[in-house]
Each structure stands twice: as C-alpha cells, then as structure tokens.
Amino acid sequence: MGEAQVSLRHLYRVFTKPEHQDSKLAQIEQHLSDNILDFLSQHVVTKKTLLEEIEQDFSDSRVPESPEFVSSHAESLLDKLVAHSVNTYSPTFIGHMTSALPYFHLPLSKLMVGLNQNLVKIETSKAFTPLERQVLGMMHHLVYNEDDIFYQRYLHSARHALGAFCSGGTVANITALWVARNKALGPEKGFGGVAKEGLASAYRHYGINNLGVMCSKRGHYSLSKAVDALGIGRQQLLALPCPTQTLKPEDALKAGKAYQESGNRLLAIVGVGGTTETGHIDPLDELADVAKELGCWFHVDAAWGGATLFSNKHRHKLKGIERADSITIDAHKQMYVPMGAGMALFKDPENANVVRHHAQYILREGSKDLGATTLEGSRNGMAMMVYSSLHIFGRRGYELLIDQSIEKAKTFAEMINRHPDFELITAPTLSLLTYRICPRDIQTQLQSADTEKVNELNQVLDRLVVNVQKLQREAGKSFVSRTRLESPDYPANSVTVFRVVLANPLTSRHDLQAILAEQHTIAQKTQEWQHLNSSE
Ligand SMILES: *Cc1c(COP(=O)(O)O)cnc(C)c1O
Numbered sequence: 001m002g003e004a005q006v007s008l009r010h011l012y013r014v015f016t017k018p019e020h021q022d023s024k025l026a027q028i029e030q031h032l033s034d035n036i037l038d039f040l041s042q043h044v045v046t047k048k049t050l051l052e053e054i055e056q057d058f059s060d061s062r063v064p065e066s067p068e069f070v071s072s073h074a075e076s077l078l079d080k081l082v083a084h085s086v087n088t089y090s091p092t093f094i095g096h097m098t099s100a101l102p103y104f105h106l107p108l109s110k111l112m113v114g115l116n117q118n119l120v121k122i123e124t125s126k127a128f129t130p131l132e133r134q135v136l137g138m139m140h141h142l143v144y145n146e147d148d149i150f151y152q153r154y155l156h157s158a159r160h161a162l163g164a165f166c167s168g169g170t171v172a173n174i175t176a177l178w179v180a181r182n183k184a185l186g187p188e189k190g191f192g193g194v195a196k197e198g199l200a201s202a203y204r205h206y207g208i209n210n211l212g213v214m215c216s217k218r219g220h221y222s223l224s225k226a227v228d229a230l231g232i233g234r235q236q237l238l239a240l241p242c243p244t245q246t247l248k249p250e251d252a253l254k255a256g257k258a259y260q261e262s263g264n265r266l267l268a269i270v271g272v273g274g275t276t277e278t279g280h281i282d283p284l285d286e287l288a289d290v291a292k293e294l295g296c297w298f299h300v301d302a303a304w305g306g307a308t309l310f311s312n313k314h315r316h317k318l319k320g321i322e323r324a325d326s327i328t329i330d331a332h333k334q335m336y337v338p339m340g341a342g343m344a345l346f347k348d349p350e351n352a353n354v355v356r357h358h359a360q361y362i363l364r365e366g367s368k369d370l371g372a373t374t375l376e377g378s379r380n381g382m383a384m385m386v387y388s389s390l391h392i393f394g395r396r397g398y399e400l401l402i403d404q405s406i407e408k409a410k411t412f413a414e415m416i417n418r419h420p421d422f423e424l425i426t427a428p429t430l431s432l433l434t435y436r437i438c439p440r441d442i443q444t445q446l447q448s449a450d451t452e453k454v455n456e457l458n459q460v461l462d463r464l465v466v467n468v469q470k471l472q473r474e475a476g477k478s479f480v481s482r483t484r485l486e487s488p489d490y491p492a493n494s495v496t497v498f499r500v501v502l503a504n505p506l507t508s509r510h511d512l513q514a515i516l517a518e519q520h521t522i523a524q525k526t527q528e529w530q531h532l533n534s535s536e
Contacts, residue, residue, distance in 0.1 A: 006066060006067055011067070014070075024070075024071065025070065028070060028071050028074050032074055032077075032078070036082070039082055039085070040087060040089040040090075043087065043090065043092075043476050043477055044086060044087050044092060044093050044476055044477060044478060044479050045086060045087070045473075045476030046083065046087070046476070047083050048476060049084055054080075054084050057080045058080070088100065089101070089504070090479075090504075091506045091507040091508065091511050092477060092478035092479070092507070092511050092514070092515060093479045093504065094479065094501060094503075094504070094507060094511075094512075094515070095479045095480045095481030095499065095500065095501065096479075096481055096501060097276070097304060097333050097501050098339070099336075099501075099503035099504040100336075100503075100506065101337075101338060102336055102389075102392075104388070104392060105337070105338055108384070108385060108388055109338065109385070111384070112380060112381045112382070112384055112385065115381065116380075117380070118378050118379065118380070119132055119379040119380070119383070120369065120370070120371030120374075120377050120378050120379060122367060122368050122369050128381045128383065128384065129368060129369070129370060130156060131383055131384060132370060132381075132383035133156055133162070133368075134155065134387070135343075135383045135386050135387050135390070136161070136162045136163040136164075136343065136345065137151055138390060139163065139343055139345055140163060140345050142309050142310070143309060143321055143322055143324075143327055143329075144322050144347055145322065154349040156368065157349070158366055158367060158368045159366075160349035160350060160353075161346065161349060161352035161370070161373045162346060163343050163344055163345035163352075164343070164352065164370075164373055164374045164375070165341075165342075165343055165370070165379070166343065166344065166374060166375065166379075167340050167341075167342060167379075168303075168330060168332065168339070169220070169222060169303030169304075169328050169329075170222035170226075170342075171344075171375055171376065172303070172328040172329070172330070172344040173222045173223055173270075173299075173303075173328050173344075174225070174229055174230070175344040175355075175374070176299050176326035176327075176328060176344045176346075177213065177223075177227070177230055177268060178355055178375065179326060179344075179346065179354055179355055180267055180297035181194060181211070181232070182195050182354035182355055183297070183351060184211070184265065184296075185202040185211075186354060190205070191205040195354070198231075199211075199231045199232075208263065208264060208265045209262065210232075210233070210236050210264045211264070211265050211266075211267045212232070212259055212264055212265070212266050212267060213227050213236065213237050213238065213266075213267050213268050213269075214238040214239075214240065214252060214255065214256060214259075214269045214270065215237070215238070215239055215240075215247065215269070215270040215301075216240050216241075216242040216246065216247035216272065216275075216282065217239045217240065217486070218242055218245055218246075218272060218277060218278065219237075219270055219272055219275075220272070220275075220276050220301060220303070223237060223270060223301070224237050232267070236264075238255060238259060240255055241486070242486070243486045243487070243488050245275065245278050245280040245426060246280050246281070246282045247271065247272075247287065249283055249286035249287055249289070249290050252269060252287060252290045253293065253294070256290065256296070257294070260294065266294050266295075266296045267296060267297060268291075268296055268299050269287055269290060269291045269294070269296060269297075269298055269299070270299045270300070270301055271283075271284045271288075271298070271300045271320075271321075271324070272300070272302075272305075273301065273304075273305040273306060273308075273318050273321055273327075274302060274303075274305020274306075274308070274429075274430050274432075275304075275432075276303075277432075277483050278432055278433070278499075279304070279305070279429050279430035279432030279433070279501075280429050281317050281318060281429055281430070283320070284300060284319060284320030284321050284323070284324070285319050285320025286320070287320070288323035297325050297326070298324050298325050299324060299326045299327070300324040300327045300328070301328045302318065302321060302327055302328060302329050303328045303330040304330065304334065304430070305317075305318065305334075305430055306321075306330070306334075307329070307334035307335050307402060308334075309321070310395050310398035310402055311399045311403055311406075312399060313399070313403055314403065314406060314430075317430075324347065325346070326345065326346050326347065327344070327345045328342065328343070329342070329345065331385075331386045331389070333503075334401075334402065334405075334431075334503065335386065335389055336389060336393075336401070337385045337386050337389050338382075340380070340382050341382045341383075341385060341386055352373040355373055356373050357372055358372065401505055402431075404505060405430075405502050405503060405505070406428065406431050408509075408512075409428035409430070409431040409432065409433050409500075411509060411512070412428075412433060412500065412512050413428055415516060416433075416435045416516070419516060419520075421437060421439050421440055421523075422435055422436070422437055422438065422520075423436050423437075423438040423443060425485065425487050425489075425495065426485070426487070431501065431503065432500065432501050433499075433500050434483070434485060434497040434498060434499050434500070435497060435498055435500075436461060436464075436465050436495065436496065436497045436498060437461075437465060437468060437520070437523050438461055439529065439532050441532075441533070442532050451492055454490065455492060455493055457532070458490060458493060460528050461495070461496070461532075462484075462495060464523060464526060464528035465496045465497065465498060466482065466496055467522075467523075467526050467528060468498075468519050468522050468523050468526065469481070469482045471522045471526075472515075472518060472519060472522055475518070475522075478511075478514070478515045478518060480499070480500055480515065481498070481501075482496060482497060482498055483496075484496050484497070485497055498519075
C-alpha cells in the first residue's frame with residue numbers, strides 16, 4: 001500500500017513542474033493547508049497521547065527501502081505528526097516565546113522554498129544578498145540610528161558588514177563573542193592572532209591566565225554554550241547573582257576589576273535586553289560605562305526584547321543599547337517571523353572582518369558573499385520573511401503589537417494582584433511576568449514567619465506550583481511554563497513560579513481569567529493545598 005514504482009522515469013516526475021492547476025499535487029497542497037488551518041483553530045493539545053506512544057510511530061531506524069507516493073506520505077504526516085503537534089497559535093498558549101504567526105507567512109514561505117536561494121554565496125542568491133544586507137541595515141538603523149552617508153557607505157560594501165544574519169539568538173551570541181574574541185586577541189608584531197594560532201598561543205602571547213565573559217545569572221544559557229564553543233570555558237562565564245533580576249553596575253565593575261587583577265582579561269560584558277525568564281532589562285547605559293572603564297567589549301543580548309525599539313512609548317527602556325559593540329536580535333520572537341531568523345548587529349562595520357574567511361571556489365576576496373563573515377555556511381532566504389514583515393507591519397504596526405502586549409501583561413499582573421490566592425513574583429517590564437499560587441492565609445503567614453518557617457512553606461508552595469503547572473498542561477486547554485527564581489521577597493532560596501509570555505496578540509482578557517480560574521480549581525484538588533490549609 002502506498003508503495004510507488006522505482007524507476008528514474010517516475011522519480012523525474014517529482015522534479016517536474018505540475019501541469020495543471022487541478023493536478024494531484026495541488027489537491028494534496030489544498031488538503032494539507034486545510035488540515036493545518038483546522039489544527040490551528042483547536043486547543044493547545046488536541047490528542048492526549050503519551051509521548052511513549054508517539055515514539056512508537058518514530059521507532060524504525062531503517063531507511064525505507066522503496067519510494068512512497070506523496071499523497072500517501074502526506075496522509076501519514078497528518079496522522080503521525082500534525083495530530084500530535086502542539087498548537088503554539090492558541091491564545092491560551094502563553095508559556096513560551098514561540099507563538100502564533102501572521103498567516104501571510106504561509107504563502108510567502110512557498111516563495112522562499114520555491115526559489116531555494118543560498119545566501120552563503122552571491123552566485124546562488126543574487127537579489128537575496130542585497131535584500132539581506134538591507135534588512136541588516138534597517139535593524140542597524142533602528143538601534144544605532146547612524147546618518148544616511150553611513151548607510152550609503154556600508155550597506156552594500158564588500159569589505160564591511162553591519163551584522164550577520166543567522167538561525168537564531170544562540171548563533172548570534174556566539175558570532176558576536178567570536179568577533180569580540182578575535183578582536184581582543186588579534187594579530188600584532190610576533191603573533192598571528194587567535195584565529196590563526198589558537199587560544200593557547202594567544203594566552204601565552206598576551207600573558208593572560210584566562211579570558212572571561214560577564215553577565216547576570218539571568219543571562220541566557222546560549223552564553224554558556226558560546227564560551228564553551230569559543231574555547232574560553234564555562235567556568236569563565238562570570239554569572240553574577242541578581243536577586244533584583246538585573247545586573248548591578250557596581251557589582252559588575254567590582255567583579256570585573258577583581259577578575260582583571262588576578263591576571264585575567266575580561267573579554268565582554270553582556271547586558272540582557274529582556275531576560276528570557278522575566279523580561280527584565282539590565283541597566284544598559286550604566287553597563288556601557290562599566291565596559292568602557294574595564295576596557296572590554298559590550299554586547300547586548302536583546303534576542304527577545306530588541307523589538308521593543310519599534311515602540312516610541314517603550315524604547316527608552318533599552319536606553320544605552322546604542323552604545324553596544326554588538327547586539328543580538330531574534331526576528332522569530334517579537335517580530336513574528338517563522339523560526340530560523342536571528343541577527344547579530346555590529347556597531348562598527350569593520351569589526352566583522354576579524355572573522356572573515358576566504359576560499360578559492362567560494363567566498364573570493366572582494367566578493368559580496370555574506371558567507372565570508374557568518375558562522376553558518378549554506379543558509380536559506382529567511383531574511384525575506386523579515387523584509388516582508390517589516391514592510392507589511394511597518395514600524396507603526398510593530399509598535400502597536402509591542403504596546404498591546406506590554407499593556408496586556410500589566411492587566412494580567414493586576415488580575416493576579418487582585419486575586420487573594422495568587423502572588424505576583426515579578427511585575428512586567430516587557431510582556432513577561434512570573435507569579436505563583438499561594439493561599440491567602442499562607443500569604444499572611446509568610447509576612448511574619450521566621451526564615452525556617454518561610455523556607456518550609458516555600459517548599460510546599462514550590463511543589464504546588466509544579467503540580468498545577470503539570471496538570472494544567474496535561475489537561476491540554478492552556479499552557480503556562482514554570483521556572484525557578486531568586487526573589488527579593490525570599491532572599492534565602494529560589495522559588496518556583498509560573499512564567500507567562502504574552503506574545504499572541506489574540507490572547508484576550510477572558511483567556512487570562514480562564515487560565516487563572518483553571519489553575520485555582522486544579523490547585524484546590526492537590527495534596528499540597530490541603531496540607532497548606534490545614535497547617536497552622
Ligand atoms: C531566545 C533567546 C536566546 C536564544 O535564541 P534562539 O533563537 O533560541 O537561539 C538568547 N538570548 C535571549 C535573551 C533569548 O530570549
């Protein structure tokens with residue numbers, strides 16, 4: 001069943017343009033898109049199937065021997081894959097940074113896949129390369145706001161790059177720190193530079209023990225991958241405690257000086273422009289001063305929060321970002337572009353040259369190939385999706401989206417504050433907040449209890465939050481995530497909290513009320529709730 005004939009003549013057909021509008025392929029296409037639209041209008045989880053059961057469908061390690069008809073394969077995808085996917089488009093899916101996309105991306109992505117341009121090399125991406133450079137220019141302009149002469153000079157210059165387009169924030173952070181590293185340990189008399197000679201030689205030549213990167217404990221885990229991949233080592237990621245959720249400039253300066261005084265070199269300070277867990281923004285302007293004083297690179301990880309710059313009302317929250325040497329922005333977060341769209345931007349367009357690579361058959365010197373300064377090789381035309389979104393929404397469209405999501409987070413925070421059995425843990429700076437469920441009597445008790453009692457109660461509350469989060473997810477109607485945080489109210493230990501990201505523009509006040517009500521109902525049925533309400 002579903003087995004196609006194996007002959008080249010048949011295979012050629014797969015590569016041949018379908019002849020009629022009503023061809024078989026067009027029917028399959030219609031069928032698939034109907035199914036997706038149908039799926040996206042349902043609950044977060046449509047079918048309650050155990051992960052182990054789903055794994056059964058993907059357990060054969062052998063490559064199928066014979067070809068299969070596209071039509072029957074499509075059916076099997078609908079059955080095995082689509083039916084068990086998570087509906088990230090649901091307005092009650094408010095636990096992650098991945099959310100609904102505007103529907104225009106479905107037809108536009110066909111253009112991207114249809115053309116299959118490779119951005120590594122201008123010979124395979126004429127038109128897409130200038131487009132990508134323009135997108136980088138527009139984002140650069142949004143942050144750094146240089147004059148027209150600057151962009152005329154650098155936007156399409158073969159010897160410069162305003163940034164590097166990449167698959168996401170992780171690669172953007174690695175790229176930015178890669179540039180910082182190669183610049184800090186660059187070539188000079190008697191030394192060929194770290195890119196050529198490696199870290200061991202570089203440390204010897206420069207007489208340093210270690211190279212370090214500083215951020216707060218709320219820094220994204222991709223920074224830890226970055227120092228690992230760059231050979232600096234995870235222990236040299238100086239993640240400073242931050243009970244207030246942001247990196248204190250005084251602490252950064254002090255720790256930086258101490259690090260330097262022990263014979264180390266501080267490579268970079270990373271300020272976060274919207275932390276993944278709570279959406280807090282580090283004091284970027286002051287951190288830029290600290291970086292200047294310590295003589296190191298200043299990187300801002302604005303993977304999530306960078307899009308706040310579109311809003312005239314809220315962009316002041318990122319004040320100082322324009323002083324960063326490099327910046328990470330993910331278009332696949334608050335710019336509502338499909339995944340695979342990250343950017344590292346460089347204040348100085350010369351800087352990307354410290355990672356420039358050339359090869360004979362490809363990336364020849366003087367060519368405009370973007371691949372010469374990107375970590376990744378072959379890359380698709382994802383920049384087109386960013387380009388289109390920037391045009392379709394415009395700055396003002398994005399501004400409305402950003403403003404409404406921050407407004408909604410504030411509304412939700414008020415709802416939590418008003419509810420006697422919930423406790424707001426971190427108020428929203430951007431569209432993220434954290435809270436927990438905590439019976440009203442316990443909230444009163446916590447205010448006067450001694451440390452030991454507070455810790456004891458918090459441990460039960462932690463279990464309660466874990467349980468409620470899990471049961472709510474399993475019920476499949478809504479999704480809120482959870483994390484552990486240091487909180488100024490409970491300095492002794494971290495507490496477990498619900499984490500909410502209000503990204504989907506269609507999430508309504510009513511949805512938020514329903515989510516709280518569901519959590520409350522679930523909580524009352526748990527052992528922890530009984531325990532808390534019976535103890536004195
Ligand atoms: C999401 C995020 C990243 C990682 O980006 P990916 O696109 O997931 O690789 C890095 N930093 C911050 C602050 C983020 O929010």
